[in-house]
Amino acid sequence: MVFSFLSQHTAASLSAVEVRQLLGEPTGYYDYDENPAYIVGPDSVESPYGKGYLLAFVADKSNGRITDVKIIPEPR
Numbered sequence: 001m002v003f004s005f006l007s008q009h010t011a012a013s014l015s016a017v018e019v020r021q022l023l024g025e026p027t028g029y030y031d032y033d034e035n036p037a038y039i040v041g042p043d044s045v046e047s048p049y050g051k052g053y054l055l056a057f058v059a060d061k062s063n064g065r066i067t068d069v070k071i072i073p074e075p076r
Contacts, residue, residue: 002040002055002071011069016059019066030056030070047072 009022019036020026028037028049037049037056045052049072058068 002053006069011057011066014057014066015064016057016066017064019057028054028056030054030058030072032061034059034061034064045073 005023014022016034016036023036023038026036026038028039030037030049035056035058037054039050039052040055041053043051047054053075054070054072056070056072057066058070059065060067
């Protein structure tokens with residue numbers, strides 16, 4: 001899912017609103033409410049954010065555009 005999504009959509013071309021429209025309501029939290037975040041992957045992966053990877057879209061607070069994508073923990 002993550003690879004497919006990131007292959008089809010350049011994160012920097014999206015806004016936080018567009019990410020929510022494409023992926024639905026966020027299922028995780030990353031630093032600020034403006035950053036849509038999703039718990040993805042197997043329950044066998046653990047992070048400070050829960051079971052699974054946290055896929056976070058970091059948005060510029062001034063314009064809502066995505067500036068970075070983080071996967072926590074980083075896949076090996």
